[in-house]
Each structure stands twice: as structure tokens, then as C-alpha cells.
Amino acid sequence: MRRPYVCGNWKLWGTRAEALEYCETLLGLLEGERAVDVGLCVPFTALDTVVGALEGQDVRVAAQNMYSEDSGAFTGEVSAPMLLELGVDSVVLGHSERREHFGETDAALRAKVPKALKAGLAPILCVGETEDERESGDTERKLRQQVGEALSDVPSERLSELTLAYEPIWAIGTGKTATPEQAQEAMAFVRALVGDRSRDAAEQVRVLYGGSVKPENAAEIMAQPDVDGALVGGASLDPEGFAQIVAAAGS
Numbered sequence: 001m002r003r004p005y006v007c008g009n010w011k012l013w014g015t016r017a018e019a020l021e022y023c024e025t026l027l028g029l030l031e032g033e034r035a036v037d038v039g040l041c042v043p044f045t046a047l048d049t050v051v052g053a054l055e056g057q058d059v060r061v062a063a064q065n066m067y068s069e070d071s072g073a074f075t076g077e078v079s080a081p082m083l084l085e086l087g088v089d090s091v092v093l094g095h096s097e098r099r100e101h102f103g104e105t106d107a108a109l110r111a112k113v114p115k116a117l118k119a120g121l122a123p124i125l126c127v128g129e130t131e132d133e134r135e136s137g138d139t140e141r142k143l144r145q146q147v148g149e150a151l152s153d154v155p156s157e158r159l160s161e162l163t164l165a166y167e168p169i170w171a172i173g174t175g176k177t178a179t180p181e182q183a184q185e186a187m188a189f190v191r192a193l194v195g196d197r198s199r200d201a202a203e204q205v206r207v208l209y210g211g212s213v214k215p216e217n218a219a220e221i222m223a224q225p226d227v228d229g230a231l232v233g234g235a236s237l238d239p240e241g242f243a244q245i246v247a248a249a250g251s
């Protein structure tokens with residue numbers, strides 16, 4: 001069975017001082033033995049602090065983006081070796097905010113996803129449709145395009161190491177959550193897309209739901225068979241609420 005995974009995405013939040021305080025509070029709230037993988041996806045400048053604060057605590061630390069080259073004339077970018085040197089485990093790629101505000105493309109992700117895997121950083125690939133796409137019946141086409149292109153250069157035998165996050169754009173930061181049925185339907189489809197490449201990988205790959213997950217709705221969404229956990233934005237900024245979502249994933 002797939003182990004649930006709950007990852008907090010701080011987005012643009014967290015000075016080093018705030019990050020340290022958050023980690024201390026969160027560790028006091030998480031129970032010792034967990035049936036759930038827990039991660040925090042934090043700004044580049046807080047990675048070092050968070051890796052240090054969580055040392056030996058079995059909490060993954062993820063960056064929010066990465067470039068596909070190791071070094072070179074790419075001002076403003078951060079590479080896999082730089083993240084690994086800090087002790088970072090994982091990287092979120094293709095978040096809709098990166099796509100929408102910073103021009104992240106499927107073609108760029110086609111290079112980034114296999115690069116992260118090869119370097120030893122577990123990728124969390126985000127996909128999801130806009131409200132217009134959902135209303136015009138284009139959800140599956142969009143997911144097929146995003147998943148297909150981002151995974152096209154990942155060797156089949158490594159597909160199972162990926163985490164996919166289905167994040168309907170209309171549900172991110174809006175307080176509107178996909179219904180458990182909508183989430184299940186889209187996430188079963190995402191899993192089936194992986195299954196087109198490898199049936200074994202489709203069984204093993206974790207698919208997380210993201211979009212206005214809160215302590216009040218987490219258990220219901222995560223009870224769906226194809227929902228293996230959550231990528232939590234706004235609600236993860238409150239360590240108490242985040243710990244409740246982790247507890248909901250393990251129950």
C-alpha cells in the first residue's frame with residue numbers, strides 16, 4: 001500500500017527566524033511514530049535553517065523550484081547540486097503559480113523532472129486545470145498534456161519514485177475545494193496516465209491533492225482511494241492546523 005504523504009507549501013512565506021520558530025512548534029505537535037510521510041516545501045533562503053531544525057526528525061524538506069542545468073549563465077536560478085548540498089530531499093516542480101506568474105512551461109519541466117530524479121531529489125510534479133478548462137470539459141486533455149510532457153524523458157523504471165500533485169487551479173488559495181468525487185476522478189485519471197507507461201509504477205506512485213486543504217476537509221478528501229495525501233498551502237502556515245492535517249492522513 002502507498003504510504004500517505006502530507007507536504008506543506010509555504011510559498012512566499014518564512015524568514016529564517018520565522019522558519020525556525022515554525023519548526024520548533026511543529027515538532028512539538030507531531031506525534032513520534034507516524035504512519036504518514038511529512039514534508040515542508042520552503043523558500044530557498046530558509047532551506048538551510050529548516051534542514052538543520054528538522055535533523056533526525058523524519059520530515060522531508062523540499063525546494064519550490066530548481067533549474068535543469070547544474071551551473072552556467074542562468075542568473076537567478078538554483079540547481080540540484082546546490083539543493084543537495086544543503087541536505088534538501090525533494091523539489092516541487094511545475095506549481096501552477098510558477099506556470100502562471102513566472103512562465104514555467106511543460107517543455108522546461110520535461111528537462112527538470114528527470115534531472116531532479118537523476119540528481120537524487122524526489123520530484124513533486126504539480127498539474128491541474130483552470131476553471132475555464134474544467135467548465136469546457138478540457139480537464140483530461142490538460143492533465144494528459146501536463147503529465148505526458150513532464151514525464152516523457154523519465155525512464156519507466158523510475159516513474160514509481162515520483163509524487164504527483166493534482167491541484168485544480170480554481171481551488172488554490174480560493175477556499176473552494178474540489179469535492180472528494182471531483183478529486184478522486186481527476187486523480188484516478190492522473191494515475192492512469194502513469195499506468196499508460198507502467199502499470200507497476202501507477203500502483204506505487206503517490207498522487208496528492210492540493211487546493212484549499214484545511215483541517216476540516218482533509219480527512220474526507222484523503223479517504224478517496226486514489227488520494228495519497230495532500231499538498232497544503234495556506235493552511236500549512238499554521239503549525240497546529242498542519243499537524244491536524246497530518247493526523248487526518250494517518251487515521
Ligand code: PGA
Binds near residue numbers: 167173174210211231
Ligand atoms: P492552498 O495552496 O492550500 O493555499 O490552496 C495549495 C498549493 O498551492 O499547493
